[in-house]
Amino acid sequence: MSAAAIPALPAAEVRAALHQMQWERAAALLAANDRALRASLAAAPADPAPWRALLAEHDALMAELLARRDEAADALARLRLGRRRARAYGEAR
Numbered sequence: 001m002s003a004a005a006i007p008a009l010p011a012a013e014v015r016a017a018l019h020q021m022q023w024e025r026a027a028a029l030l031a032a033n034d035r036a037l038r039a040s041l042a043a044a045p046a047d048p049a050p051w052r053a054l055l056a057e058h059d060a061l062m063a064e065l066l067a068r069r070d071e072a073a074d075a076l077a078r079l080r081l082g083r084r085r086a087r088a089y090g091e092a093r
Contacts, residue, residue, distance in 0.1 A: 006050050007036035009057050018068045026065055033058075 010029045017026035037054075 005040055006054055007033060007040055009033055009054060009061065011057065011061055014061055014065065018065060021068075021072060023065075023069060023072070030058075030062070030065070 010033055014026045014029050017023075017029065041051075
């Protein structure tokens with residue numbers, strides 16, 4: 001199997017989705033890429049080096065996705081806390 005048969009990781013599209021906080025789209029792009037990779041791996045690759053490079057790139061992109069998701073969850077938690085505090089302040093007055 002040649003390196004050309006390795007599906008390209010849609011890194012730019014995933015990062016664009018992450019930037020726009022489109023978590024489902026980013027996950028769907030990665031899932032589609034995962035399916036394509038699994039299909040390509042059905043035939044044992046002759047040279048594992050390109051696959052290792054792709055795996056490293058995929059791992060880095062997944063780490064970025066998880067970090068962005070966690071940042072969004074933290075921001076949402078801070079907003080909810082602020083809303084609870086504002087409500088409590090208003091009720092105390």
